[in-house]
Amino acid sequence: MFLHYIDLSIRSIKSTPVISVLMVFAIAIGIGLTMTSLSVFHMMSMDPIPHKSQAIHFPQLNIMDEGGEWHTDDNIPYQLTYQDAINLYNADADFPRSPSFRSGFSVHLNTPDVKPTMEPARLVYQEFFSIFERPFIFGAPWSKEEQQSKPYVVVISESINNRLFNGQNSVGKSIYLDNKSYRIVGVVEDWDHHIKYYDLNNGAFNSPEKLYVPFSIAPLEEIGTWGNTNGWKHETLNGYQSLLQSELVWVQFWVQLNTAAEKEAFSALIMAYMEDQQSKGRFNRDNLQYALRNVTQWLKYNQVVSEDNRILVGLSFMFLLVCVANILGLLLAKFLKRAPEVGVRRALGASKKHIFAQHIVEVSVIGLAGGILGIVIAQLGLWGVRTTNRYYEALATMDVSMLLAAPTIALMASFIAGLYPAWLVCRTQPAIYLKSQ
Amino acid sequence: MLTMHNVGKIYQTDSVQTHALRDFSLTVNEGEFIAVTGPSGSGKTTFLNIAGLLEPFTSGQYTLDGIDIGGLSDNQRADIRNQKIGYIFQGFNLIPDLNIYENVEVPLRYRGVPAKERKVRILECLEQVGLASRARHLPQQLSGGQQQRVAIARALAGKPRFLLADEPTGNLDTLMARQVMELLEEINQNGATIVMVTHDPELARRAPRNIQVVDGELADLTFYQGKPATSASAPEKSAHESVVGG
Numbered sequence: 001m002f003l004h005y006i007d008l009s010i011r012s013i014k015s016t017p018v019i020s021v022l023m024v025f026a027i028a029i030g031i032g033l034t035m036t037s038l039s040v041f042h043m044m045s046m047d048p049i050p051h052k053s054q055a056i057h058f059p060q061l062n063i064m065d066e067g068g069e070w071h072t073d074d075n076i077p078y079q080l081t082y083q084d085a086i087n088l089y090n091a092d093a094d095f096p097r098s099p100s101f102r103s104g105f106s107v108h109l110n111t112p113d114v115k116p117t118m119e120p121a122r123l124v125y126q127e128f129f130s131i132f133e134r135p136f137i138f139g140a141p142w143s144k145e146e147q148q149s150k151p152y153v154v155v156i157s158e159s160i161n162n163r164l165f166n167g168q169n170s171v172g173k174s175i176y177l178d179n180k181s182y183r184i185v186g187v188v189e190d191w192d193h194h195i196k197y198y199d200l201n202n203g204a205f206n207s208p209e210k211l212y213v214p215f216s217i218a219p220l221e222e223i224g225t226w227g228n229t230n231g232w233k234h235e236t237l238n239g240y241q242s243l244l245q246s247e248l249v250w251v252q253f254w255v256q257l258n259t260a261a262e263k264e265a266f267s268a269l270i271m272a273y274m275e276d277q278q279s280k281g282r283f284n285r286d287n288l289q290y291a292l293r294n295v296t297q298w299l300k301y302n303q304v305v306s307e308d309n310r311i312l313v314g315l316s317f318m319f320l321l322v323c324v325a326n327i328l329g330l331l332l333a334k335f336l337k338r339a340p341e342v343g344v345r346r347a348l349g350a351s352k353k354h355i356f357a358q359h360i361v362e363v364s365v366i367g368l369a370g371g372i373l374g375i376v377i378a379q380l381g382l383w384g385v386r387t388t389n390r391y392y393e394a395l396a397t398m399d400v401s402m403l404l405a406a407p408t409i410a411l412m413a414s415f416i417a418g419l420y421p422a423w424l425v426c427r428t429q430p431a432i433y434l435k436s437q
Numbered sequence: 438m439l440t441m442h443n444v445g446k447i448y449q450t451d452s453v454q455t456h457a458l459r460d461f462s463l464t465v466n467e468g469e470f471i472a473v474t475g476p477s478g479s480g481k482t483t484f485l486n487i488a489g490l491l492e493p494f495t496s497g498q499y500t501l502d503g504i505d506i507g508g509l510s511d512n513q514r515a516d517i518r519n520q521k522i523g524y525i526f527q528g529f530n531l532i533p534d535l536n537i538y539e540n541v542e543v544p545l546r547y548r549g550v551p552a553k554e555r556k557v558r559i560l561e562c563l564e565q566v567g568l569a570s571r572a573r574h575l576p577q578q579l580s581g582g583q584q585q586r587v588a589i590a591r592a593l594a595g596k597p598r599f600l601l602a603d604e605p606t607g608n609l610d611t612l613m614a615r616q617v618m619e620l621l622e623e624i625n626q627n628g629a630t631i632v633m634v635t636h637d638p639e640l641a642r643r644a645p646r647n648i649q650v651v652d653g654e655l656a657d658l659t660f661y662q663g664k665p666a667t668s669a670s671a672p673e674k675s676a677h678e679s680v681v682g683g
Contacts, residue, residue: 004546011534344530347491348591349519349547351512431492434526434603 001354002361009362012338019334020366023327027370030323031410032377037309037316039382039402043194043395044205045305049132053295055258056131059088059270062289063247063282064232073301076291077230079201079249082218084273088253089125089215093269095262097255098128099215102202102226105177107211109164119160120226121177121211122199123218129155129188131256132198137161139171139186146185147214154182157210161187180221182213194394197295199252200302202227205391218244225250247282257292267292320413327366327417335359335425342425343433352426359422360415367414371407378406438599438630439465439488444497446483446653457483458653461497465632467598470625472644473634480653481634482603488632489522489601490514502598519547523592523629525621527604529584531576537563537587538572544595562590566620582613589620600624602633606640618643 013020047053060076061084070077080088085099101123108116122128126141138161142153154175161170174181191208199206217223222240229250237243257263267290274288293301342355350358378398385396398406446458457480465471475481486492487499490506499506502521506514524530531540538559545555563569566586568579576584585605592600602621606614618640625631635641649656 001546008534015534340530341532344532345543345547346515347489347518347524347530348544349515349595351515351547353512354515354547429492431486434486434491434524434528434530 001357005358005361006365008358009365012334012362013365016334019330023330023366024370024373026323026326026330027367027410027414028373028377030320030413031371031374031406032381034313034316034320034409035374035378035398035402035406036381036385037312038405039378039398040385040392040395041305041309041313042399042402043397044309046194047296048193048195048197048299049295052133052256055256056295057255057257057263057266057292058295058298059253059255059266060291060293061270061274061283062285063249065284066286068232068285070232074289074291076289077232077249078302079228079230080251080253081247081249082244082251084277085251085253087273087277088255088270091269091273093266095255095257095266096127096131097253098125098131100124100128100198100252100254101218101250102199102209103223104226105211107160107164108176109174110176110181114164116176119211120207120209121213122209123213123215123223125215127256128212128254131254134188134191137187137189138169139184142185142214147216151214151216151220152180152182153185153214155186155188155212156184157188157208158190160210177211177213178221188212192394195299195304197299197304198254199227200298200304201252203391204299204302204304205395207394263292320409324413324417327414328420331363331418331421332424335421339425339428340433342428343430346428346430347434355426355428356422359425360418363414363418363422364411367410367412367418368407370414371410374410375403375406438467438469438502439463439632440498440500441488442498444487444494444499446480446487446492447495456653458487458494461653461655463648463655465630467630468625468628469646470622470631470644471633471646471648472641473632473648473650474636474638474641475650475656477636479650481650483653484650485601485603485632485634489524490518515547519544519595521597521599523595523597523600525585525588525592525600525602525605527607529576529581529588529608531584531587531591533576536573536575537568537579540576540587541591541594544591548595558594558596559590562594563587565593566590580613582609582616585609585613585617586620589617589624593624598628598630600629600631602631602635604634604636606635606637614640 049056060078061080062076063081063084064070069075072078080099089097089099102120103123104118104120106116107119108114126144126147129141137158141155146153154177156170156175161167164170164175165173170184170187173184175184176182193208195204196202196206196208227250229248231246231248233247235246235248237246255266257266270290270292271288274283274290277283278288345355382396382398386393441461441463444458444461445456448455448457461484473481473484487494501517504517509517532543535543541559541562542555545558550558560569560572563572566589568583568586568590571579571583576587579587605621606617609617614637621631621633622643633644641647
């Protein structure tokens, strides 16, 4: 019977092409706009590393003296000072962890054939690759020994390897970062992320870095950050070394804590460290304060999905509701016009359930067609977002779940629109229409 | 087959009560062919609609094939319509988007008859009304007489024991009307009980039993065969109306 209803639906759509096309377009436009905003929202709010988001943590220390104020909700700076990052990394503990910051270099091969390009780079310790599970195409991360004593090594991304070495294994070869030669130890896949969750400080939706060099290079080459540097008190800086010893915050730090016990142990380590620093004249405050957030908490804390995004999604659903109201009106007109035929069907033995099902299937066919057309409109909308705002390039896309959600929402919307007209028409009293046909 | 005892039907609006049928009692036996006559607005069609379970009655008792219709739900009445009753309407009431074959198929689909069996029955019925060759035509491609024959085929497809015809020849010329009447007689001879509402005295005369409805009441019961119909000259009266509270 279901296939028969689909057949009847297609005939009905063909017999009233104008009204049917209007309904399909109404739902398609509603779905198109809704899915455009919902897709961006979905990409923004999705867990970037679902299997590890509860294990990877970002520590924050309240470095300010008593009375100091920061603009975060909990009054704790959202980055670390260089000295705290180094001290936490060097602390005697077994948890994989790494400080990190974004910078950049002029990349070239010191030959006239290859034009130098400015490429963003991330300064990290070797543990960064395992914490964030960066897959290597060639080679491996540098060793502990290398990062301590022979730090002029680099891990390059696949795209740089393709451009400079035609995709061949470049491990062991050298490239120049600014005016220094670095030995390539590994080639990692390009990081195809939607949210740059490991460095929200530089824009949650920025593009990933294409080079990774040891964090220990920073003091040697006096490498500055490409991100924000903030302070809570007036400090006079005399050169790079004083930046490293300052109370300015500009370094991110990640630690992998797989269990609650590990989290507790690392919390104790932080507290012990802060007490130690307090004894040395820092952290002049009554209550030592720190935070340790996992990736999910970190994204929420940094309000990656802003209120504006939520409002936009809400508005687009309200627009869909307007479309549904229009479809409801069109369906009422269409179905009530068909009441005489329904009267005949009822006389011939159709129950109300039969009539209701027939009309709901017809509405669903219209909804499905609208949903599919809506995906096309959503793709156009997302293309528009991508081309007008490069910042949202990685976000303005539909993944499989959104591709499936589009027809599902369209079906639900059309079902809602069709409920009342279908209910009304299934209540048709056959006797009224049989004589007047 | 059909027993109505003191059946009444009142149409009620905010201010007006219209008695379409009052104290209507009738028994129709299995295999009968009854012509129902009466002036316009006398309640013939209301009687037919109630008999055919197309609308509920207000009072009285109605039993069809041993089933008390009064207590049935809407779905149960739909089932009985589908399984026991065939309808032939003055306006044919074919579904314009469906071809002849599909129109005849409609009641069988609601009955859940398997596709193979449906095909056999449809072709059989179309053959019986002489339209097997037009199975793929749309209703609008047929003449009025042919459309009514399709409607008869549709009514027969479900093998109903009870056939209701409301002015089946009302929209047809004399020749076509005669052909349709001959078809109904043949169906009756094959065992179906037929109740036919008609204005046409000649057609009524061909039915073995005539009843006349006037002002929503059974005015006359006439058993005859080949006798002239007395109902033809019945005066034109509307159903009785009274103003509520007036």
